[in-house]
Amino acid sequence: MSEDYRSMWTDLGLDPEAHDTLLGVLGKAYGDIYLSQKDRPAGMGYFDFVMSEVHGLRIRELLNEKEAGRKIIGSYCVFVPEEIVLAANATLVGLCSGADFAMEEVEKLLPRNTCALIKSSFGFKLGKVCPYLEISDMIVGENTCDGKKKAYESLNRMVKNLYVMDLPQVKSPQGRALLKTEYDRFRSAAEKLTGFPVTAESLKESIRMVNAKRAAVHRLSSLRKADPAPISGLDALLANQVFFYDNPTRFTESVNKICDELKKRIEEKKGVFPEKTPRILLSGCPQAVPNWKLPFIVENSGAVIVGEESCVGERGTRNLTDESGKTVEEMMEAIVDRYYRVDCAIFTPNPERLEHIQEMVAAYKADGVIHYGLQFCQPYLMESMPVEKALEEKNIPCLRIETDYSMEDVGQIKTRVEAFIEQIRG
């Protein structure tokens, strides 16, 4: 990698050696897991490039944006509205982290029994290996699950620019009102940060831009209904992950290009796996880069993943924001409406999620559901048993996997997944 990036990373305050280690691991995992796949769509070349430059070119671009006067806002959650960020002349980047790092340091600050995602986000900070975190002018934490909301109190000691957003726990008129208040407060904070007021024009444009990005992902998802599957679940997951990092317009174009290619593949009945390969829907906790463990296991055990009911997936992208609003106030209401529908397990009760899982099973013709729970994630693990029961009552096979980011349980998970796929084959 060029020396040029090296000084950029040091300037950002990264630890050069630790960062090299991380990039080494990332590069190797990407090679083993992604580049080894057969018959990938040519359009995935774009994502290969993005991943190879995820700490390089993309960071350079963001630095250029900053020089031109834009601000960068980092977020850990799909409840942070990108529309507002863009309209205030800032760029949103995802900070969710998907690998263990500096665990010894992390466990001085957080209980060992904390979900891997939260620990990882601390690890990336403590290990000084995440350029996105360092480049951010504002970091938004949200009161979602207990683990996260309490962890932000400690994170607040480690970063200077943490902004905490409250969220409702129940979908009631009061809950919606709370979300509205918080989004208004966030809008003011973003405006204050950038010095740019959110106007009706800028908000309208950003709503359109983010909707276009979501629409491209919807298009990609609907092509995955085909049998044989035209794209692997791993590759589709990657697109969903890059959704959080990339320049929105370029991302939209690239996904649409892949979709054109997939459309042709479907017409030619070409796929990445043979026809009648068992089809799996993944449902549960988010999978942040480079957490590719479970999809890798599934797709190397004779099944294909056809959908992700996840924040990094359809839960995060499925709803669009209504574009008909004229005033800032009307559009803010539309944004609140849109995010209020996200069926995250932090809400109680959360019956929409179960409905959505069933809809997805039908739409993507999935043969079974694998429920992916991160160890110690109470919201999703608590939902996993009722979800499993409900699905089984409808004769939809379901397998509950509870895991973390370590590789120790790969063999054990593979055995269980293989048995599950056997069961589906019947």
Added chain:
Amino acid sequence: MMQENLPEILFDSSYVSEIEERVYKQTMEQRAMGRKIVGIYCAFTPKELLAAADAIPVSLCGGSEKPFPVAEQYLPANLCPLIKSSYGHAVADTCPYFHMVDFLLADATCDGKKKMFELLQRLKPLHLLLLPQSPVPEESLDYWEKELYKVIAFLEKNTGNAITQDNLRKQIQVYNRLRRTVENVFQLNTHDIPWVFGSEIDAITSMGGFECDIEARIAEMETAMEKIRHRSLSGRFLAQMQKRPKLLLTGCPNTNKKVLHLIEKVGGVVAAMETCGGLKSTGRLVDEGDEPIRALAEKYLNVACSCMTPNSQRIEIIGELIDRFKVHGVIELTWTACHTYNVEAFLVREAVEQRFERPYMQILTDYSQNDVGQLETRIGAFLEMLG
């Protein structure tokens, strides 16, 4: 576990059993006459409202590990023991209190509880109170006040009794008196030499299950205090107490008493408890001069529970208690898989060690007896260090 090795102990679990028996009988009589029984799970539930609707509150947090196997058929094994125990008892119908309950008032506090309530509502009518997640913004208080109005509507409908201002004012006074009395019991330990064991305080201040006659309990607490004062006249007793380091116990609710009892068995005195049943919720009274519902909202929003963010109030309370009770060290009890207290423990340790300059120890455990030997050694070493 029994309280072992405690000199001249006056109040133990048999004292509590007697109260429980009496209260149970009383409640059954009143129930037969039509009073409703309401199960609650949390210090955030304003019991004054229940009492004003002539209902009888009963706290349902489970303290035993027996119902775990049945709970684990519905809940992940890796969950806080309090939640598993409460749910297991309920679903297996092994808790006489739960059995008697007409309906439940549950607060959306931690993730584990709030998701558990989704299952619990299949067993009994349940009204969920939507707590704000932060006590800080002004809107939180208005929001919470509105929630209390919903509780009132729910209670009036389900008990058939109207909650009048007069009634409510009266109940606020009763519960304030109860809080003051509990404070007074603890107050006995503010002398340099502690007068009463934490496990005794736990027995003395226990409600004994159903809260159907608070006045009687207050009177009994007064009598107990007299006995304690009397015991403190004994030079021999004080000499023994003087040898014991004074501790503040903080953290998760003491639903299972193993840690409390271990600390005292090993030679300490739990002089103060910053926990839900203890000093966490008694320090601040409901303002009797204010409009009653607003006053209740204010009081109950400010329970310094770790499910709130930020929860800096708790650190302040801990600091005050350290000073007031002149404790030598702080022990924090966190139940396994309780994320809120476990994560917050980092901030508590930092404050105790650096700001309040006292030794701190965290005990992470569950309801099982497996680690008792190991805990005894650790606590012993900690007490030794306190000198």
